[in-house]
Amino acid sequence: MDQNSATYEGQKMYDPKGWWDTYVFSQDHKIIALQYVCVALAIGLTGMFLSLLMRLQLGFPGLFESIDAGSYYQDVTMHGMIMVIYLLTALFLGGFGNYLIPLMLGCRDMAFPFVNMLSFWMYFLSVIILVASFFVESGPTGAGWTLYPPQSILEGTPGGDGAGIILMLASLAVFIVAFTMGGLNYITTVLQSRAKGMTLMRMPLIIWCIFLATFLGLLAFPALLVGAIMLIFDRVLETSFFMPEIFKGGEVLDYGGGSPVLFQHLFWFFGHPEVYIIALPAFGIISELISVHARKNIFGYNMMVWALIAIAGIAFIVWAHHMYVAGMNPYLGFFFATTTLIIAVPTAIKVYNWALTLWNANIKMTVPMLYCLAFLVTFLNGGLTGLFLGNVAVDVPLSDTYFVIGHFHMVMAVSPVLALFGGLYHWYPSVTGRMLDDRLGKIHFWITFIGTYLIYFPMHYIGFLGVPRRYYSNEQYDFIPQSVADLNQFITICTLIVGAAQFIMLYNLIKSLYKGAIAPKNPWDACTLEWQTLESPPGHGNWGEQLPVVYRWPYEYGLPSATADFVPQNVSDEQIT
Amino acid sequence: MSDNESVSFEHTIPDNLKGLVADWSSDVQAFRVRWSKAMMWIFLVSDTFIFGSFLSAYMSVRLTTIEPWPNTSQVFALHVGGTDVPLLLIAIMTFILISSSGTMAMAVTSGYKKQRKKTAYLILLTALGGVAFVGMQMFEWSKLIFEEGIRPWGNEFGADQFGGFFFMITGFHGLHVSIGVVYLSIVAKRVLDGRYDRLNDYQMVEVAGLYWHFVDLVWIFIFAFFYLW
Numbered sequence: 001m002d003q004n005s006a007t008y009e010g011q012k013m014y015d016p017k018g019w020w021d022t023y024v025f026s027q028d029h030k031i032i033a034l035q036y037v038c039v040a041l042a043i044g045l046t047g048m049f050l051s052l053l054m055r056l057q058l059g060f061p062g063l064f065e066s067i068d069a070g071s072y073y074q075d076v077t078m079h080g081m082i083m084v085i086y087l088l089t090a091l092f093l094g095g096f097g098n099y100l101i102p103l104m105l106g107c108r109d110m111a112f113p114f115v116n117m118l119s120f121w122m123y124f125l126s127v128i129i130l131v132a133s134f135f136v137e138s139g140p141t142g143a144g145w146t147l148y149p150p151q152s153i154l155e156g157t158p159g160g161d162g163a164g165i166i167l168m169l170a171s172l173a174v175f176i177v178a179f180t181m182g183g184l185n186y187i188t189t190v191l192q193s194r195a196k197g198m199t200l201m202r203m204p205l206i207i208w209c210i211f212l213a214t215f216l217g218l219l220a221f222p223a224l225l226v227g228a229i230m231l232i233f234d235r236v237l238e239t240s241f242f243m244p245e246i247f248k249g250g251e252v253l254d255y256g257g258g259s260p261v262l263f264q265h266l267f268w269f270f271g272h273p274e275v276y277i278i279a280l281p282a283f284g285i286i287s288e289l290i291s292v293h294a295r296k297n298i299f300g301y302n303m304m305v306w307a308l309i310a311i312a313g314i315a316f317i318v319w320a321h322h323m324y325v326a327g328m329n330p331y332l333g334f335f336f337a338t339t340t341l342i343i344a345v346p347t348a349i350k351v352y353n354w355a356l357t358l359w360n361a362n363i364k365m366t367v368p369m370l371y372c373l374a375f376l377v378t379f380l381n382g383g384l385t386g387l388f389l390g391n392v393a394v395d396v397p398l399s400d401t402y403f404v405i406g407h408f409h410m411v412m413a414v415s416p417v418l419a420l421f422g423g424l425y426h427w428y429p430s431v432t433g434r435m436l437d438d439r440l441g442k443i444h445f446w447i448t449f450i451g452t453y454l455i456y457f458p459m460h461y462i463g464f465l466g467v468p469r470r471y472y473s474n475e476q477y478d479f480i481p482q483s484v485a486d487l488n489q490f491i492t493i494c495t496l497i498v499g500a501a502q503f504i505m506l507y508n509l510i511k512s513l514y515k516g517a518i519a520p521k522n523p524w525d526a527c528t529l530e531w532q533t534l535e536s537p538p539g540h541g542n543w544g545e546q547l548p549v550v551y552r553w554p555y556e557y558g559l560p561s562a563t564a565d566f567v568p569q570n571v572s573d574e575q576i577t
Numbered sequence: 578m579s580d581n582e583s584v585s586f587e588h589t590i591p592d593n594l595k596g597l598v599a600d601w602s603s604d605v606q607a608f609r610v611r612w613s614k615a616m617m618w619i620f621l622v623s624d625t626f627i628f629g630s631f632l633s634a635y636m637s638v639r640l641t642t643i644e645p646w647p648n649t650s651q652v653f654a655l656h657v658g659g660t661d662v663p664l665l666l667i668a669i670m671t672f673i674l675i676s677s678s679g680t681m682a683m684a685v686t687s688g689y690k691k692q693r694k695k696t697a698y699l700i701l702l703t704a705l706g707g708v709a710f711v712g713m714q715m716f717e718w719s720k721l722i723f724e725e726g727i728r729p730w731g732n733e734f735g736a737d738q739f740g741g742f743f744f745m746i747t748g749f750h751g752l753h754v755s756i757g758v759v760y761l762s763i764v765a766k767r768v769l770d771g772r773y774d775r776l777n778d779y780q781m782v783e784v785a786g787l788y789w790h791f792v793d794l795v796w797i798f799i800f801a802f803f804y805l806w
Contacts (some may be wrong), residue, residue, distance in 0.1 A: 222626035239741035
């Protein structure tokens with residue numbers, strides 16, 4: 001034990017001098033987390049705005065003349081890339097990860113604070129490069145967020161004449177560097193600098209989730225990096241890694257002999273784990289929130305951890321279920337369909353455990369709890385449509401229709417965002433020392449929750465009718481009935497309302513910063529360490545003189561020997577009153 | 578450096594599987610090593626996936642491309658004394674790089690024996706091996722580019738992708754070696770300055786060694802897949 005305590009004494013604290021060091025080039029994990037959250041929310045709003053533009057075109061085709069076919073594809077592309085990578089990945093791991101890991105594990109900061117700061121600034125740089133592509137000649141790339149070659153690097157693709165695709169790939173490469181710096185920090189901190197008594201199996205589930213999601217990222221992003229580098233070479237040096245022999249306008253291009261499917265493999269070897277990089281932190285947030293706001297320990301903690309590990313492992317062998325129609329060997333489809341259905345097992349374990357946590361619990365209908373319930377329903381919905389798409393025979397007709405859009409927005413867009421909002425409401429008091437407005441929160445919740453269902457449920461129906469995704473206009477096709485146009489109009493109106501409702505939350509976030517009720521130190525009566533700091537919000541170094549010592553697991557609710565219905569992790573058996 | 582500076586790493590580890598379980602179920606830290614060493618290992622795992630993706634892509638395209646792959650023993654041959662000697666240059670390069678791994682391992686050992694100067698000179702010797710490797714790689718590249726006319730987008734020996742993959746992957750590896758040379762020089766300077774004597778801990782030398790051995794190991798795969806296949 002003695003040698004371990006030396007770890008704490010040995011850690012020299014980073015000491016900020018002046019305003020710039022404290023708030024801008026800060027190495028404090030809490031400030032870096034806030035910087036991540038703010039930049040991610042800003043770029044996320046841009047992504048949302050792009051989706052509104054798409055919906056305006058789909059709902060009212062031709063009404064807005066500024067949205068032509070080219071800019072529509074650019075909006076689709078940038079919306080997808082921004083939301084998946086620059087919003088959700090950055091916000092969950094850079095934001096929540098940075099904030100919660102040291103606080104929940106009882107250490108003073110990340111293992112490498114300077115690298116952590118670099119990580120944020122690299123992320124910031126990648127966002128700048130991404131945004132810059134809106135301002136170059138012919139705009140950002142319009143090749144779809146999957147950036148499939150050949151169209152992504154050929155001129156003639158929307159945005160393909162200028163530097164759009166180069167900027168996109170460069171931005172991705174910089175983002176991967178940023179993520180690697182952050183990720184090495186998260187993993188080293190989780191493995192090597194926990195509080196005394198904090199064994200791995202006493203970590204809150206969200207730390208497990210962020211830890212495993214980071215591992216997924218560190219192993220999956222390399223494939224994207226390699227794909228991006230090769231794509232840049234194909235574009236700039238005219239190598240033919242991904243380019244087969246191509247005729248354009250009757251002329252042979254200089255390419256030949258490459259394999260476009262190879263890029264799809266590289267992309268989805270990254271792309272599928274990426275789904276879980278987003279989903280796992282959402283799982284973690286839900287596990288925390290459900291337990292705290294239902295005043296009950298999480299059901300089956302060990303099974304939850306092993307299910308997470310199983311998901312993280314299997315996530316690497318399911319990628320080609322995105323490629324059933326890509327022209328790969330059909331026998332591969334059998335393999336990937338099987339693994340895809342197998343990964344549903346640990347996922348189902350988690351959903352059952354959440355449901356069983358709620359069973360007979362003392363459920364408090366707070367805003368975070370509402371988001372948890374909404375997440376469970378939405379995730380279940382999205383997961384069930386995944387069963388359709390995971391099977392080759394069903395997927396082939398449904399592939400590239402609005403059914404797919406409905407499915408993945410339910411399962412990896414709306415669900416994580418609901419968890420994200422729940423997390424914001426839950427941890428806002430810890431960050432700012434003030435509570436968010438409950439009434440505004442509930443208004444925001446109900447509009448968002450009902451609204452997203454009104455948006456994405458009809459898409460499943462549209463998909464069954466065979467309406468292809470990514471089409472600029474559905475008007476010229478005889479097989480598409482009028483009901484689709486009506487539904488699209490309805491969806492667009494809902495989208496506008498839900499989009500506007502997000503400003504309620506932004507208003508709430510900013511207003512409560514100044515006028516919110518002062519939060520007690522542990523407003524939700526939670527057991528985890530981030531609520532047990534000396535000061536609230538936690539100051540620099542988090543813990544004052546003495547680092548916390550952990551005596552129990554993070555979900556000690558309703559202990560018979562205690563008068564309160566919860567016992568914090570750093571309270572020993574003798575201290576229980 | 579906010580590292581766990583003054584940790585002593587003397588402890589008893591139970592054997593084999595029990596030791597594994599004890600490590601992972603301990604509190605505070607899962608591995609009794611410096612944070613930077615843990616981080617280096619994790620980084621190398623991630624880096625393995627980068628090289629793995631590069632090499633898988635290369636192998637996949639080599640199998641699917643329509644034109645025949647260039648005859649590597651002809652392309653990489655060196656004209657010495659009137660005959661073409663296949664793989665001569667690359668054999669020397671590989672020998673130097675592997676030898677530099679040997680000197681690195683000796684540096685780590687003498688570091689743990691706290692032999693300050695010997696450690697520093699061995700690290701510098703390792704870096705010198707790296708410089709020699711990169712220098713010969715530059716020679717090889719210029720020979721391929723200017724004499725054989727191999728370009729990333731095509732060549733006259735066979736499939737277009739040969740040049741692209743060759744320059745991309747060996748270039749990426751050469752970049753790793755170059756970064757490694759800079760990294761080793763910094764570590765050597767720190768050794769000479771006596772920084773690790775003051776800490777009474779030479780583990781940072783081993784961390785640098787991990788990186789260097791990794792770069793070496795990757796080269797073995799590149800060598801096998803590019804030159805011998």
